[in-house]
Structure formats: structure tokens, C-alpha cells
Amino acid sequence: xxxxxxxxxxxxxxxxxxxxxxxxxxxxxxxxxxxxxxxxxxxxxxxxxxxxxxxxxxxxxxxxxxxxxxxxxxxxxxxxxxxxxxxxxxxxxxxxxxxxxxxxxxxxxxxxxxxxxxxxxxxxxxxxxxxxxxxxxxxxxxxxxxxxxxxxxxxxxxxxxxxxxxxxxxxxxxxxxxxxxxxxxxxxxxxxxxxxxxxxxxxxxxxxxxxxxxxxxxxxxxxxxxxxxxxxxxxxxxxxxxxxxxxxxxxxxxxxxxxxxxxxxxxxxxxxxxxxxxxxxxxxxx
Amino acid sequence: xxxxxxxxxxxxxxxxxxxxxxxxxxxxxxxxxxxxxxxxxxxxxxxxxxxxxxxxxxxxxxxxx
Numbered sequence: 001x002x003x004x005x006x007x008x009x010x011x012x013x014x015x016x017x018x019x020x021x022x023x024x025x026x027x028x029x030x031x032x033x034x035x036x037x038x039x040x041x042x043x044x045x046x047x048x049x050x051x052x053x054x055x056x057x058x059x060x061x062x063x064x065x066x067x068x069x070x071x072x073x074x075x076x077x078x079x080x081x082x083x084x085x086x087x088x089x090x091x092x093x094x095x096x097x098x099x100x101x102x103x104x105x106x107x108x109x110x111x112x113x114x115x116x117x118x119x120x121x122x123x124x125x126x127x128x129x130x131x132x133x134x135x136x137x138x139x140x141x142x143x144x145x146x147x148x149x150x151x152x153x154x155x156x157x158x159x160x161x162x163x164x165x166x167x168x169x170x171x172x173x174x175x176x177x178x179x180x181x182x183x184x185x186x187x188x189x190x191x192x193x194x195x196x197x198x199x200x201x202x203x204x205x206x207x208x209x210x211x212x213x214x215x216x217x218x219x220x221x222x223x224x225x226x227x228x229x230x231x232x233x234x235x236x237x238x239x240x241x242x243x244x245x246x247x248x249x250x251x252x253x254x255x256x257x258x259x260x261x262x263x264x265x266x267x268x269x270x271x272x273x274x275x276x277x278x279x280x281x282x283x284x285x286x
Numbered sequence: 287x288x289x290x291x292x293x294x295x296x297x298x299x300x301x302x303x304x305x306x307x308x309x310x311x312x313x314x315x316x317x318x319x320x321x322x323x324x325x326x327x328x329x330x331x332x333x334x335x336x337x338x339x340x341x342x343x344x345x346x347x348x349x350x351x
Contacts, residue, residue, distance in 0.1 A: 071316060071320075074316070075312055075313065075316055076301065078312045078337070079301070079302070079303065079308065079309045079312050080303070082305075082308050082312070082337070082340055082341055082344060083303045083304065083305055083308065083344075085341060086305070086308075086341065086344045086345055086348055089345060090345070090348055090349075095348075095349065197337065197341075200312075201333045201334065201337050204312070204315075204316050204319070204333060205316075205319050205329070205330055205332070205333040207316075208316045208317075208319035208320040208323060208329070209319065209320050209323030209324060209329060210319050210322075210323050210328075210329035210330040210332070210333070211328075211329075211330060212330045213330065218330075222334070225334070226337070229338050229341070230341075233341065233342070233345055237345070237349070
């Protein structure tokens with residue numbers, strides 16, 4: 001293998017690994033929090049669509065309006081992500097009931113039994129998120145193979161490098177699946193909200209015509225920035241509702257406005273399932 | 287007709303969720319990004335400004351409700 005071919009293979013491998021990691025992040029997040037079977041069905045469906053598109057269009061695929069796809073997928077992910085984050089932040093701040101995981105497990109068990117009797121059920125949300133993420137990133141992998149490979153007339157070598165990257169990342173995903181199931185549900189939901197919001201911000205802006213400084217590396221700044229922002233909102237809401245800090249009527253000068261105190265008071269009213277108190281709702285419960 | 291309406295409602299519920307103002311805000315922020323980018327000016331900063339604002343407004347509405 002010549003130096004140019006090695007350079008091509010390494011470049012394609014790294015570029016495709018980045019795209020595969022982005023898709024894997026979405027699939028793992030959705031699978032771990034909602035439905036593995038539906039998330040993996042979305043992956044399979046996206047794979048089939050990609051294969052069909054490649055078989056039908058071949059190199060003409062590069063003419064697809066990838067920015068329009070990025071804009072649509074990014075906008076949807078951002079909309080979903082902001083709603084997940086809002087609920088996760090409210091739960092972490094004690095303003096919304098934490099899900100009781102034993103009850104949730106029992107409900108899931110009953111639902112699974114029902115599904116087993118009535119046929120498998122697909123969670124459309126998990127399916128759609130996985131499908132869109134894998135289709136978008138898969139198209140980007142195809143573009144990389146076609147553009148890099150065509151430049152050096154070595155599309156075959158580029159395809160092998162891309163396949164190696166995707167397989168390696170998929171194996172890493174399989175290895176990460178078991179540890180993920182041990183993460184508390186609300187922590188996972190918080191993380192999913194952060195990921196969806198960060199990826200939605202990134203893809204949406206790219207699709208709208210913006211160029212991120214550092215290209216894909218910008219995600220390394222966007223993800224922690226969204227996480228820190230969300231934690232700051234949790235802290236602000238907790239301060240607003242802290243029972244020892246002030247009576248409810250005095251907690252009006254908070255970051256989130258005059259009604260935070262009233263909501264915090266409402267959250268403190270005994271509920272059928274006890275609300276997590278502000279002192280016990282630790283950061284680990286995020 | 288009622289089936290069409292049900293499909294439309296399902297799509298609306300799936301895409302927009304329970305906070306239509308946030309969905310509208312996302313659309314407006316992306317449109318603003320496209321406009322700024324079309325002017326030939328760096329546009330990457332618009333979403334990092336818009337997203338915290340949208341999240342803050344969404345949380346504020348949730349706390350009030």
C-alpha cells in the first residue's frame with residue numbers, strides 16, 4: 001500500500017468513525033432510555049434505506065441536498081432535546097416527580113407481557129430518532145467514501161476503511177450497552193436531553209448554512225456547554241425552591257421568575273408518591 | 287376525515303410535543319441562522335445564543351404552570 005493509499009484509508013477511517021460515533025450516541029441514548037428493540041429496528045431500517053439508495057443512485061448520491069436533511073433532522077432533534085431537558089431539569093430540581101423505578105419496572109414488565117401476547121410493539125419515537133440519526137450519519141459516511149475515494153480513484157479502499165470504522169464503533173456500542181443499563185433512569189434521561197440538544201444545535205446550524213469553528217470538533221465544546229447550562233438551571237431552580245433559604249413569597253428574585261416559589265411550594269405539598277426533597281435530590285439523581 | 291385528522295394530530299404531537307412555543311422558537315432560530323449565513327457573515331453563534339434562551343423560557347413557563 002502506497003503512502004497516498006494509506007493516507008486515504010486513515011483519513012476515511014477517522015472521518016467515518018466520527019460520523020459513526022455521532023449515530024451511535026443517538027442510538028445508545030434512545031435505546032437505553034426507551035426501547036432497545038425499537039431503536040435497533042430504526043438502525044436496521046436506516047441501513048436498508050441506505051443500501052437501497054446506494055444501489056439505486058451510486059455516485060449520484062452526492063447530489064442529494066444533505067444540508068436540507070441536516071436542517072430537518074437537527075431541528076427535530078433540538079425540539080425533542082429541549083423538551084427532554086426541561087423535564088429532566090424540573091425532576092432534578094424537585095419540581096416534578098422523579099419516576100419511581102420499581103413501579104416503572106413493574107409497568108414495563110406488564111407492558112412487555114401484553115406485547116408478547118398481542119405481538120411486538122414498536123416505540124415510534126425510539127424508531128424515528130434512531131432511523132434519522134443513522135440515516136443522516138450513514139449518508140455522510142457514503143459521501144466521505146465517494147468523495148475521498150473518487151479523488152484517488154480508490155472507492156473500494158475507501159469503502160473498506162469506512163466499513164472498518166463503522167464495525168469498530170458498533171462493537172464499542174455493544175460493549176457500552178450493558179454498563180448503560182445500570183445508570184439510573186433519570187440520569188440517563190438528563191444525558192439524552194443534553195445529547196439531543198447538542199446534536200440538534202450542531203446539525204441544525206450546519207443545515208442552515210453555518211460553519212462551526214473546528215467542524216465536527218465543535219461538538220466537543222457544545223455537549224459539555226449544554227450539560228453545564230442544564231446543571232446551572234437545576235442549581236438555580238433548587239435555590240429558588242430551597243425551603244430553608246426563605247419563605248415561598250420571598251423566593252421571587254430567582255433566575256426563573258416570580259412564580260418559581262409558588263411552583264416549589266406546590267411541589268412540597270404531599271403527593272401520592274413522595275416528591276424528592278431538595279435536600280435529598282442530589283446531583284446523582286440527575 | 288376523522289382518520290386524516292387523527293394522523294395530523296399524531297404528527298403534530300410527535301414533532302411539536304407538549305411545548306409548541308419551543309418548537310416555534312427552534313424554527314425561528316434556524317431561520318435566523320440561515321439568514322445570517324446567507325449574508326456571508328459567520329452564523330454559528332446564533333444557535334448557542336438561541337438554545338439557552340429557549341430552554342430558559344421553556345423552564346419559566348413550566349414553573350409558572
